[in-house]
Structures are given as C-alpha cells and as structure tokens.
Amino acid sequence: MRPGALPRLRRDILLLIALAALYLGVSRMVENSYYLLMLTLVPIWAVVGLSWNLFSGYVGLISFGHAVFFGLGAYSVALTMNWWDLTPWLGIAIGAVVGAAAAVFIGMPTFRLRGHYFALSMLAFPLVLLYVFQYLGYQEVSLPMKREDPLLWLQFTDPWGYIVVAVALVAIAMGISMAVENSRFGLTLMAIRQNELAAEASGIDAWRWKMRALVLSGAIAAAAGGFYACILLVVTPEAVFGVLTSAQALTVVLFGGVGTVWGPLIGSAILIPLAETLHAELGNIIPGIQGVVYGLAIILIMLLAPEGIFWTVRDRWLRGQVAPAPALRAADADADAGAARAEPLVPPAPHTAAPLLEVEGLSKSFGGLRAVDDVSFHVAPGEILGIIGPNGAGKTTLFNVLNGVLPADAGHAWLAGEPITGRKLHAICRLGVGRTFQVVRSFPRLSLLDNVLIGAYGAGLTGEAATAAAAEALERVGLLHQAAQPAGQLTNKGLRLMELARALAGRPRLLLLDETLAGLGHEECDEVLEVLRRLRAEGMTIVIIEHTMHAMLRLADRFVVLDHGKVLAEGAPRAVVEDRSVIEAYLGKKWLARCST
Numbered sequence: 107m108r109p110g111a112l113p114r115l116r117r118d119i120l121l122l123i124a125l126a127a128l129y130l131g132v133s134r135m136v137e138n139s140y141y142l143l144m145l146t147l148v149p150i151w152a153v154v155g156l157s158w159n160l161f162s163g164y165v166g167l168i169s170f171g172h173a174v175f176f177g178l179g180a181y182s183v184a185l186t187m188n189w190w191d192l193t194p195w196l197g198i199a200i201g202a203v204v205g206a207a208a209a210v211f212i213g214m215p216t217f218r219l220r221g222h223y224f225a226l227s228m229l230a231f232p233l234v235l236l237y238v239f240q241y242l243g244y245q246e247v248s249l250p251m252k253r254e255d256p257l258l259w260l261q262f263t264d265p266w267g268y269i270v271v272a273v274a275l276v277a278i279a280m281g282i283s284m285a286v287e288n289s290r291f292g293l294t295l296m297a298i299r300q301n302e303l304a305a306e307a308s309g310i311d312a313w314r315w316k317m318r319a320l321v322l323s324g325a326i327a328a329a330a331g332g333f334y335a336c337i338l339l340v341v342t343p344e345a346v347f348g349v350l351t352s353a354q355a356l357t358v359v360l361f362g363g364v365g366t367v368w369g370p371l372i373g374s375a376i377l378i379p380l381a382e383t384l385h386a387e388l389g390n391i392i393p394g395i396q397g398v399v400y401g402l403a404i405i406l407i408m409l410l411a412p413e414g415i416f417w418t419v420r421d422r423w424l425r426g427q428v429a430p431a432p433a434l435r436a437a438d439a440d441a442d443a444g445a446a447r448a449e450p451l452v453p454p455a456p457h458t459a460a461p462l463l464e465v466e467g468l469s470k471s472f473g474g475l476r477a478v479d480d481v482s483f484h485v486a487p488g489e490i491l492g493i494i495g496p497n498g499a500g501k502t503t504l505f506n507v508l509n510g511v512l513p514a515d516a517g518h519a520w521l522a523g524e525p526i527t528g529r530k531l532h533a534i535c536r537l538g539v540g541r542t543f544q545v546v547r548s549f550p551r552l553s554l555l556d557n558v559l560i561g562a563y564g565a566g567l568t569g570e571a572a573t574a575a576a577a578e579a580l581e582r583v584g585l586l587h588q589a590a591q592p593a594g595q596l597t598n599k600g601l602r603l604m605e606l607a608r609a610l611a612g613r614p615r616l617l618l619l620d621e622t623l624a625g626l627g628h629e630e631c632d633e634v635l636e637v638l639r640r641l642r643a644e645g646m647t648i649v650i651i652e653h654t655m656h657a658m659l660r661l662a663d664r665f666v667v668l669d670h671g672k673v674l675a676e677g678a679p680r681a682v683v684e685d686r687s688v689i690e691a692y693l694g695k696k697w698l699a700r701c702s703t
Contacts, residue, residue, distance in 0.1 A: 109555060109573050110590075111288035118284050118367065125371075126273050133269045142265040144382045146337060148374050149269075149276035150330055155358040155370025156279045157326035161319045162356075163364045164292060166299030171228030172355045174212070174235055175205040175324040177346035179331030181239065184247040184341040191250075194260045198332035205328025209320040217313055229352070236347035247341045260336040268337055275333060276371075279326050283367040286322075290563055290572075295319055296365065297549050297560045304547035307509065309535035309564020309612055327355070350400075357400040361407050363416025365551075372415050377403055460523070462487045462647050463508075463616055468517035468527075469671075470500075470507050477503040479671035480517070485616070490638075490648045492662030492679070494655075496692045500671040501651045502544055505618050509541045510534040521616060535564055540609030544620040544651075546601040550594030554585060557593050557604055561611035572611075579611040583637050599630040603637065610641075617641070619650040623657055631657055655683070655693070667692065 133145045154176060162169045182201030186192040192200075216227045239245075252259040262268055286292045297305040298312050306312050335341050345351075358377055363369030381399040411418035461484035470478040477500045485491045493501050506512040508519055510531035519527045526534050535541070540561075549557050558579050562572035580586040583603040588596075593604060602622055609617060622638075623631050635657055642648065652658050658665070658679070665682040667675040669691045675682050682688055 108288055108290070108293055108559070115284055115288045119281075122277060122280055122284075126277055130270065130273055134266060139265060142269065143337070144379055146265065146268045146272050147382065148378045149272040150334055150337075151354055151358055151378050152276050152371050152374040153272075153279045153330040154327055154355045155362070155374055156276070156283050156367065157323045157330065158355040159359045159364065159367075159370050160283060160286060160326065161316075161323035163359055163366075163369070164286075164295035164299055165316050165319050166302075167316070168225040168356070169228045170225050170352050170356065171212075171231045172323075172327050173232035173347050173349070173351035174228075175208060175327035176331035176334070176351055176355075177232060177235060177239075177343070178204050178208055179328030180335040180338075180341045180346040181244065181247065182328065183332040183335040184249055185244075187249055188247065193258050194249075194332065194336050195258075198329050201328040201332040202325040205324040205326075205331075206321045208328075209324030210317065212324075213317050213320045217316060229349075232347040232352060233349075236343040239343040239347070245342060249335065249339045249341075251339075260333070261339075271333065275330065279330075280367055280371075282322070282326065287367055290568065291315075291318070293552070293556055293559060294563060296552060297557075299365070300549040300551060301547045303511065303531075304543070304549070305560060305564075306531040307511070307535060307541045307543075307547075308561045308608060309532050309566075310560065311530075311532045353400050357403055360414060361403050363414030363418075366414075366416050369414050369416045376415075460487075461485060462489075462522055463649070464520045465508070466518050468504070468507060468519060469515050470503055470512060471515055476671050478507060481668070481671070481673055482517075483666050483673065483676060485647060485649055487647055488642070488645045489663050490642055490650065490661055492658045492665045493649060493651045493668065494653070494658060494665055494682075494692065495668035495674070498670075499668040499692075501668055502620055503671075504668070505541070505620055505649075505651065508534075509539050509618055532564065535612060535614075536566065538613070538615035539618065540612055540614030540616070541618045542602070542605045542609055542620055542622055544624065546598075546605050548593040548596075548601055548604060550592065552593060553590050554580065554593055554596070554600075554604055555589040558607045558611045561608035565612035575611045575613065576607075579607040582610060582640070583607045584633075598625045599634065602626070602634060606637070615647065617646060617648045617650075619648060619652075621651055621653065623652055623654050635661060659683070 133142065136142055136145065154172065157175070158169060158172050161167070179198070179201035182204050183194050183197035186197040186200055187194065212228070212231055216224055219227055251261065253261050253263065256262045256267065260271065286295075294305070294310055294315050297308075297310065298315060302312050331346060334346070338345065358373030359370050360373070361377055362371065362373030377399065381395070384395050384399060407414060463485040465484065466482050468478055468481045469476065479500070481504060483491070493504065495501055503512065507514045508526070510526070510529055510533070514527045517527070518525060521537055521539060524537060526537060526539065529537075549560065555576055558576040559572055561579070562575040565575075567575055577586060577589070580589055583606055585600065585603055585607060588600070593601065596604060606619070606622065623634055626634060631654065638648065638650075638661060650658075650662065662679055664677065665675070665679050666673060667682060667688050674691060675685050675688050683693065
C-alpha cells in the first residue's frame with residue numbers, strides 16, 4: 107500500500123458504507139416500478155464506469171469500445187442459462203472470465219497504437235461482435251423464467267431485490283477500485299498516464315501494467331453486463347454491443363471525474379436519472395433522447411469542468427493547500443525497512459580498471475540525417491564524463507539510444523560487460539541505468555514522494571523498502587521536507603532535483619543526466635552541483651550533457667565532444683576546451699580570444 111493511503115482508504119470505505127445504506131433506505135421508500143428500475147440502473151452504470159475508469163481513467167488510453175466486455179457478459183449469462191441451465195451467479199462469473207480473456211485478445215494488437223488510433227480501434231470490436239451475434243442467430247435471447255427461487259436465478263418479484271444486488275455489485279467494484287488506487291498498481295497506472303516515457307525510464311514495463319488494467323477492467327464490465335441481462339430478461343446485440351453502451355460508460359466517468367473512484371458514481375447518479383426521466387417523459391417526442399443527454403453532458407463538462415466534477419470541486423476547495431508531509435525521516439522508519447536503509451542508496455563503485463560503460467561504433471539515423479555517427483567511448487566506475495557540443499550535435503539522441511528510448515542502427519554498448527543495446531527501455535533501467543531528461547518529465551498530479559516511489563518500484567522494490575528508498579533519495583537531494591507537495595507545484599530547480607531523486611531511488615550503477623542545470627540561476631546551479639559532487643564522492647558513475655561550461659569544468663573528470671553526430675575530441679577538460687577544433691565548432695571566437703591571452 108502507498109504511504110499515507112490507509113487513512114484515506116478507511117475514510118473512503120466508511121463513506122461508501124454510509125452512501126450504500128442511504129441509497130438502499132431511500133430506494134425502499136419508492137413504489138413506482140419505473141423509478142425502481144432507474145435506481146437499479148444507476149449502480150449498474152456506475153460499475154461499468156468504474157471498469158472503464160480502471161483502464162482509461164488511470165492509463166489514459168481512451169476506450170470507445172467497452173461495450174464489447176459488457177455485451178460478452180450479458181450473452182454469457184443468457185446463453186449459459188439456455189444451454190446448460192446454469193444459475194446467473196455462475197453465468198456472471200463465467201462472463202467475467204470471458205471478459206478478461208477478451209481483454210487479452212484485444213490488448214495484444216491495440217496496445218501498439220496511440221491516441222485516437224487506439225480509441226478508434228477499440229470502437230471496432232463491439233461493432234464486429236454486434237454483427238457476429240446477429241449472423242449467428244442471437245438477435246434476441248430470452249432468459250428462461252424461474253420465479254420459484256428468486257435469489258438463485260436473480261428473478262425477483264420485488265424490484266428492490268435487484269437494487270440490493272446492484273448496490274452490492276457496485277460496492278465490490280468500488281472496493282477493487284479503492285484497492286487499486288491506493289496500491290502500487292494504481293500509482294504505476296497513474297504514472298503511465300501522466301508520462302509513459304518517464305515511467306518506462308524508471309523501470310516500469312508499461313505494456314504489462316496496461317494489460318493487467320485492461321484485463322481487470324474487462325472482467326468487471328462483463329460482470330455488470332451479466333447482471334444487466336438478468337434485469338432485461340431479453341438480450342439483443344443492439345442493447346449490449348451498441349455505441350450508446352460504450353458512450354454511457356465513457357460519459358459518466360468524464361462527467362464525474364476521470365482517474366478517481368468517485369467520478370463514475372457522481373456521473374451515474376446525475377446522468378442516468380436525468381436521461382431515463384427525460385426518456386420516460388419525452389421519448390415518444392424525441393426518440394433517442396438519452397444520446398442527446400450524454401452528448402450535451404460531454405459538451406458542458408468540456409466547457410465548464412474539463413477534468414470532471416470531482417476534480418473541479420476538489421481543486422477549487424483545496425486550492426493552495428498542501429497535505430501534511432508523511433513521517434518519512436530516513437532515520438525513523440519501521441524496522442521492516444531497516445535493512446533497506448542500512449546500506450547507502452547508491453553503493454560505492456568497486457575499484458576496478460574495467461570500464462562500467464563501453465560504447466563502440468554507435469550510430470542512429472533519421473532518414474538522411476545521421477544524428478549519431480560511429481560514436482565510441484568508455485566510462486570508468488566512479489567517473490563523471492561530460493558530453494558537450496553544439497545544439498543538434500546528437501547528444502540527447504546518444505542518450506536515447508543508450509537507455510533504450512531509440513533503437514541503435516549500428517554499434518553496441520555494454521554495462522559492466524552486459525550488452526544493453528537492443529533491450530527495452532524499462533529493462534535497461536532494471537540493469538542499473540538511471541536517466542533524467544532535457545525537459546523534465548514529471549507526474550504533475552502525483553506528490554513528490556509518489557514521483558520518486560515510481561523509481562523505487564521500477565527497480566523491483568516493494569512496500570516499506572520502496573518507501574525507504576524513495577525517502578532516502580529525497581533526503582539526498584534535499585527535498586524530503588516537500589515529500590507531500592504535488593510535483594506540479596515545484597520550481598524548476600525542485601523538478602530537476604525530483605527527477606534526479608527518482609533516478610536514484612532505482613539504485614542505479616550509472617546515471618545519464620541530460621542538461622540537469624538547464625534554466626537554473628547561479629545559486630541554484632551551485633546547489634545542484636553540490637548534490638552531484640556528493641554523489642561522485644559516494645562512487646556514483648555519471649555521464650552528463652550540459653552547456654554550462656563553467657559548471658562542467660568544475661564537475662567532469664573527462665569530456666567527449668560531439669559535432670554533427672561524430673566524436674570531435676575526447677580527453678581531460680582543460681585540454682579539450684583549449685583544442686582549436688572544439689573552440690571553432692562549439693565554444694566560439696570569444697573563448698578562442700580568451701585562450702590566446
């Protein structure tokens with residue numbers, strides 16, 4: 107469980123119990139059968155919204171096709187009752203398994219897509235199944251009537267029984283969502299949503315976590331579809347695979363708030379009664395008025411509260427407030443984490459003549475542009491190597507090839523004798539390569555501690571050990587006192603140090619720092635340099651790209667100069683900056699005049 111999550115989880119559970127009791131109490135006083143049906147539909151669509159939110163809300167890939175899981179669940183109940191005379195309880199369980207299996211089948215090809223391409227591809231799956239079920243002759247599947255045992259067959263004469271089951275179902279879905287949101291699972295998904303590249307660079311295998319989220323989401327949506335079939339008693343492809351089904355799942359979450367367990371409940375509680383009431387009153391005058399309601403809801407929420415009601419209200423009420431920092435002093439943690447803190451976060455590099463990083467003939471081209479051209483160099487353990495050169499020289503591209511953001515066209519690189527070229531980004535991080543970026547890649551809605559925890563999780567640490575590693579990394583860069591502050595509220599210096607702390611939390615053997623001093627004032631630059639000098643004293647091996655030459659001369663042991671993708675010069679800092687070819691290509695005439703005097 108994430109640090110500080112237990113009090114929030116307890117509060118949410120108590121609130122859920124109170125709301126469920128209130129909902130059941132109010133619904134018990136309603137006698138109109140149509141309104142009782144409407145009160146049953148609210149929690150059902152809340153469950154579908156929660157399932158959509160577990161994937162799209164936390165991962166950030168918009169799904170226009172969650173009807174595929176909902177429909178498979180509905181048909182699982184209908185067909186198992188007709189074929190094998192199974193109770194709907196078993197049918198719902200089978201439907202959840204079918205939904206999870208369908209998620210794997212769907213995720214395998216579609217996770218290669220991004221943005222609107224992914225959204226449109228998801229839309230295709232329920233449409234395909236709609237026509238498949240029509241072709242197979244399942245245009246209308248009725249559930250057998252079995253009123254003699256209403257609880258076993260979910261066929262109640264009193265409609266309030268359906269409401270009880272629906273509330274129980276939404277409570278289970280809420281419990282699952284709360285557990286996910288307050289765990290490593292949810293934190294990882296939110297990191298992927300806010301900055302997938304940064305999550306991968308921290309050691310997170312984004313593909314696997316997205317697949318787990320889609321499988322869980324598909325199972326929950328299918329369970330809701332199975333219960334929905336018990337209420338309708340007749341299942342048709344249009345009712346369960348139709349576009350409106352996917353639109354409802356998406357709309358209730360967007361309206362209530364994406365990326366929070368309460369958003370789907372808020373959206374369902376407002377939109378479902380509104381749409382159903384208007385349908386009852388005006389359906390004969392304006393056919394399909396539910397679609398009009400959902401369309402208007404999307405327009406209004408985009409104009410007035412783009413992040414949904416929950417986030418808009420919360421941000422306005424809590425504007426300028428920061429949660430109290432959790433007790434994370436590196437010297438005062440639980441005994442279970444003692445072993446994790448007893449050793450330094452960055453162990454001193456062993457004294458050996460063998461290079462830690464070897465690069466040989468590395469090349470990368472973009473069309474006709476050769477951004478990295480036959481680059482070779484090595485880095486000894488405990489050394490700080492500065493990569494310098496003019497803009498467009500290929501420095502960041504070199505880093506992107508070394509840590510797996512881009513594949514190499516030619517050449518090889520080894521970390522402590524183990525090849526790293528050809529590996530995926532998260533796998534290279536797991537081998538011990540930490541990375542910061544030229545433009546800071548943070549998770550702005552997450553706290554500073556959660557940002558750094560991602561690095562610890564990516565390294566394979568869990569529980570108290572991960573929290574201890576994150577706290578120690580924050581302490582090393584001087585940000586432990588700001589652990590609870592959202593990353594989006596940090597200054598440029600704070601963001602630079604936070605990204606460094608996240609890399610340190612993964613216990614790297616090698617740090618790749620891309621313009622860590624960019625945009626900093628003189629005093630801020632000195633503070634960050636002091637942090638880097640402390641890391642070198644502990645034995646950390648660093649390769650740093652930087653344009654601030656006075657800082658690089660104070661920090662680096664050696665320079666490698668790149669120009670047009672090639673190595674122009676290599677050697678001790680003073681010798682390199684006095685090299686006339688380096689001065690002409692990079693440092694300029696003023697530096698040449700200074701060296702000549």
